Amino acid sequence: MGEFDLIARHFTRPGRTEGGVVTQGIGDDCAVLTPTPGWQWLVSTDMLVEGRHFLSTVDPRRLGHKALAVNLSDLAACGATPRAFFLSMALPRADDDFLTGFAAGLFALADAHGIVLAGGDTTAGPLNLNITVMGEAPPGAALLRSGARPGDEVWVSGTLGDARLALEVFRGQLSLSGQDFDAVRVAMELPQPRVALGQALRGVASAAIDVSDGLTGDLGHLLQRSKVGAELHLDDLPRSSILAAMPQAIQQLCLLTGGDDYELVFTAPAEAHARVLAAGRASGTPVHRIGRIQSEPGLRVRDGHGECLPSTWQSFDHFK
């Protein structure tokens, strides 16, 4: 058995490569999927590169989780029901410990969300992980970035900024107690995609996006696609007690530009306020109203005194 087969074996689960809409999984030139009649497909792909999207020292189990989590987060942002995913890996070598941990983390999250690994590719090369996810939603029910309207409320799930806080500790810019560092490191390494919330928001939210590159950048994409603006209140942005204990400048940095949170930012008409809260409860996800959509383009963030912050916040650019 070559190394190639050995790797493939880690990701082949007899009797587990078919299920739901996956009629024929791993083992042929293509997977065969049988769509739910009348529903639409939502498809997204994300590539993770060592040293850029994850540290070389990351626990392989957490890496397996995160590689799928960031993709599930895109399905969540569209309100899709996860169905199938495809994993491509370039690996410098066949490291049994790495693959065992990676597969364990990957499949634990996949099983939790009922998504089936239906195919993939493995090759030798500098470490690179690419996942393509496919989900379904009833016709016209997908949450898009383009549906926000003036007067809509802006909401965010969970808390923001802990992943960035962890990154700053890794970078040596900050220090935290061991316990606090472990907590924010979990936020960075084990993000929980808001899949249940996304589905609960079908027919309720007017637009949505997930926070992968930072709140202002990602919300900016939503505003641009919707051709609207928004006003946020810094004090309304939900944050952990750990981040809340940091100096104000660090809080601002982490809340507004911190990436890797994988929370959902979404909008809904003001009259749907109670239905948004109900969707949060139904999916077991905290949701907070953080601002309002306005017809004037651009994003205005007001501090506790009602003053607008300077608009120098930038989204994280992978080539900067």
Add this chain to the structure above:
Amino acid sequence: MGEFDLIARHFTRPGRTEGGVVTQGIGDDCAVLTPTPGWQWLVSTDMLVEGRHFLSTVDPRRLGHKALAVNLSDLAACGATPRAFFLSMALPRADDDFLTGFAAGLFALADAHGIVLAGGDTTAGPLNLNITVMGEAPPGAALLRSGARPGDEVWVSGTLGDARLALEVFRGQLSLSGQDFDAVRVAMELPQPRVALGQALRGVASAAIDVSDGLTGDLGHLLQRSKVGAELHLDDLPRSSILAAMPQAIQQLCLLTGGDDYELVFTAPAEAHARVLAAGRASGTPVHRIGRIQSEPGLRVRDGHGECLPSTWQSFDHFK
């Protein structure tokens, strides 16, 4: 505009990211696809790494073609109608010449096969190209590896071995005249996925696979999945006049184990012989009968004297 946006711009074609089943293409968290009612989806993914799947000196235009071609070949092997694809790229830097050529080659082939770039991801990192392709076929019509039955005829499209011949020249193992080298280099760098033939073989062929890793290895996968064996005749394997002029040992090597041909190997009941020839004509693709399926497992290749070749042929292993 950051380098990130610059790269994305090369792959955004205003008004060309939607079409057919692609209801909403690039620009949201997910693409939205509306399936053809009653049809099934065929999905495959392939990752290409510099130095392993292509040489660093390759013409970017040819690389763009090949990255999509190897994926379309998987759809062809399943008899799928191409619909949408997703491109992930890790790039060491934003090289405008490279991206212009790559996009030109990619989109020329995409347009020729009516497949739409519906999403993707771009990041910095060691050069890596991953494409996920999606196609459709009527329910139960997909060609799988598992349908070959004893008595079926074994067929192959086009000619085999030229891509391997080119590789051996690049490796310095062989030399060819400039004109011959250009011809076999085209076979290696600009493979033509047999998409039209695959669709014409729906309801005709009993099983199919594309030749990416070499005839004996890939046909071996088909035999294994179908739980059958086969006998081939070396003299029946179609080859170019350039390969036919080489010493016998080189012909054997290239025909039996040469990868990167992206021809289809398929099986069909003997009584469908005329329908296979008609499918070849209808799709403008040469097809040749090269052997027969047998109930005894394993692959037997007979030479011009009827003697079995020693079974030491091995599929290309990316980790050898």
